[in-house]
Amino acid sequence: SAVISQKPSRDICQRGTSLTIQCQVDSQVTMMFWYRQQPGQSLTLIATANQGSEATYESGFVIDKFPISRPNLTFSTLTVSNMSPEDSSIYLCSVDSYLGNEQFFGPGTRLTVL
Amino acid sequence: QQQVKQSPQSLIVQKGGISIINCAYENTAFDYFPWYQQFPGKGPALLIAIRPDVSEKKEGRFTISFNKSAKQFSLHIMDSQPGDSATYFCAASKSYGGSQGNLIFGKGTKLSVKP
DSSP states (O other): OOOEEEEOSEEEEOTTOOEEEEEEESSOOSEEEEEEEOTTOOEEEEEEEETTSOOEEOTTOOTTTSOEEEEETTEEEEEEOSOOGGGOEEEEEEEEOTTSSOEEEOOOEEEEEO | OOSEEEEOSEEEEETTSOEEEEEEEOOTTOOBEEEEEEOTTSOOEEEEEEOTTOSEEEETTEEEEEETTTTEEEEEESSOOGGGOEEEEEEEBOOBTTBOOOOEEOOOEEEEEEO
């Protein structure tokens, strides 16, 4: 399985500010995914990030609010822009395994917006 | 529209008992069905996964049963232990281009195993 790290692990931010979350993988992967898990809830896909192309966003999520970068095959960032308390969630990145037959998650970034 | 329905929402089982969690899906194009285990403050960890070409898959104490015609799959945890106490999520996706694609998750089941 891939080893995935995320930074920061948690943060407390003020309303109206932005936070960039980093996801680093120990091997090259084609696709990376960003999910949101609101408190006590399930996971919802925000967007899919392929290296060298624009991220693909799911319904309800827009690039202006959640810009994503994917500069290479081992790294991606998700920015949560102009934050409000409703953005308080755990943000998780995930990747496909080398063979593409499994999907693994990072430890998550716990974001609290005051 | 919820494409993956999971039940029960919570489950209490005695140590040594069998825990059973059920999921139903709607999209017949789904071809990948994983189960994830999540402990508080941690990311989901892949537990076991199945594809529609088999009806059952077993790994240690964990078994997935899959019923393609009923569009249902379930997780069975045999000899449940207090260390199994966690939240379990089923998911489904349609794989494409060598990827498992975008996972659609159920709402989760909080399992508590009593000693």
